[in-house]
Amino acid sequence: MPPVITLESSFAHQVFHERHPVLVQRLKDAHPYGPAQRTALDTLLEQTHTGVITLADDAFDRAQWLDWDRGHFGTPWAKAPFLWAESYFYRLLLGAVGYFETGVDPFGPAKTAELRSPSLDSDYGWLAEPLDFDAVLLASLYGNRADLGFQLIAGNSTAAHDQLVADDSAAVHAFLRRNGPLPVTFVLDNAGRELVSDLVFADHLLTSGLAGEITLHTKPVPYYVSDATITDVGDCLRRLRDLPGGAGNRLHEAAAEGRLRIRTHPFHCSPLSFHDMPADLRAELGAGLTVFKGDLNYRRLVGDFHWDAATPFGETVSYLPGPAVALRILKSEVVVGAEHHGREPGWRTAGTHAMVQFAHP
Numbered sequence: 001m002p003p004v005i006t007l008e009s010s011f012a013h014q015v016f017h018e019r020h021p022v023l024v025q026r027l028k029d030a031h032p033y034g035p036a037q038r039t040a041l042d043t044l045l046e047q048t049h050t051g052v053i054t055l056a057d058d059a060f061d062r063a064q065w066l067d068w069d070r071g072h073f074g075t076p077w078a079k080a081p082f083l084w085a086e087s088y089f090y091r092l093l094l095g096a097v098g099y100f101e102t103g104v105d106p107f108g109p110a111k112t113a114e115l116r117s118p119s120l121d122s123d124y125g126w127l128a129e130p131l132d133f134d135a136v137l138l139a140s141l142y143g144n145r146a147d148l149g150f151q152l153i154a155g156n157s158t159a160a161h162d163q164l165v166a167d168d169s170a171a172v173h174a175f176l177r178r179n180g181p182l183p184v185t186f187v188l189d190n191a192g193r194e195l196v197s198d199l200v201f202a203d204h205l206l207t208s209g210l211a212g213e214i215t216l217h218t219k220p221v222p223y224y225v226s227d228a229t230i231t232d233v234g235d236c237l238r239r240l241r242d243l244p245g246g247a248g249n250r251l252h253e254a255a256a257e258g259r260l261r262i263r264t265h266p267f268h269c270s271p272l273s274f275h276d277m278p279a280d281l282r283a284e285l286g287a288g289l290t291v292f293k294g295d296l297n298y299r300r301l302v303g304d305f306h307w308d309a310a311t312p313f314g315e316t317v318s319y320l321p322g323p324a325v326a327l328r329i330l331k332s333e334v335v336v337g338a339e340h341h342g343r344e345p346g347w348r349t350a351g352t353h354a355m356v357q358f359a360h361p
């Protein structure tokens with residue numbers, strides 16, 4: 001395996017030292033947090049910048065985190081693997097704001113504002129037109145651009161079709177045509193526009209007969225700023241019912257009939273890659289085709305390593321129990337299966353390039 005990406009990498013360092021302070025400030029601005037919550041947020045930032053990783057003796061999920069530990073408790077944050085440290089940061093952030101007592105999603109106000117935005121109606125006007133497989137797949141892919149966390153530092157990027165650095169979409173379509181109707185599982189990424197587009201893709205798979213049933217896997221708790229929870233799926237589905245094209249109502253009916261299922265699993269908030277997924281999740285992801293959405297799921301899928309970008313995607317995911325497709329805007333350093341010569345500096349992290357990668361055992 002290539003070296004793991006740690007917080008010593010300049011990009012990871014930037015996420016912790018530039019993005020996280022902005023995020024904490026936004027949370028303080030958006031919520032009537034008291035002194036205890038504000039101090040806990042400041043302490044969290046300070047510890048992650050200069051301290052050692054600790055696990056509270058009375059943490060309710062202590063056993064879970066000891067199980068997910070890979071020897072990082074008691075070591076400096078600055079040396080920790082990026083994937084592990086970022087996940088633990090979000091766990092501690094939820095603790096700092098009292099989420100585990102109140103159940104109030106700290107990222108809820110931003111998610112709600114995005115769904116309420118009037119521009120969403122005009123942006124989804126295309127739903128009134130007849131849609132083909134390529135259009136809905138690309139909508140789901142480029143929906144990943146709309147991630148609220150990424151916007152904290154990058155602003156709005158404008159990935160375009162010609163910035164696809166890997167495009168296996170024809171192979172995915174051919175596979176589904178040959179084998180469908182299949183169970184299709186989405187390992188979701190962000191709520192809001194991305195999830196609305198994912199739902200449109202899911203509806204197309206069902207109505208075209210390529211999928212017999214759809215399962216949506218969400219995060220069990222709010223994570224990585226805008227990652228979708230079960231609550232967000234309900235909110236986005238309701239919003240989709242107001243948009244043209246009828247996908248929202250069809251999916252609502254599919255849920256009632258058991259053809260659309262919404263699931264979650266604690267492992268979706270673990271700091272580990274999918275190589276370590278437990279047997280029950282592995283069994284769920286082994287049926288039919290699994291769609292892994294977004295950058296974080298990509299890092300967890302191939303492993304958060306300094307891969308040579310020419311490494312074949314199929315090699316890195318050969319451990320998976322079944323066929324998989326990754327739909328991702330590039331927002332972090334991890335890339336496999338892509339030609340990288342002659343690209344401009346920063347192409348891996350700028351949010352201007354995208355990939356569709358497919359592998360089946």
Ligand SMILES: O=P(O)(O)OC[C@H]1O[C@](O)(CO)[C@@H](O)[C@@H]1O
Nearest residue numbers: 015147189294295296297331332
């Ligand atoms: O919402 P996405 O596409 O998973 O992107 C989130 C990404 O943002 C980061 O937090 C910083 O780029 C990555 O760690 C993570 O992979």
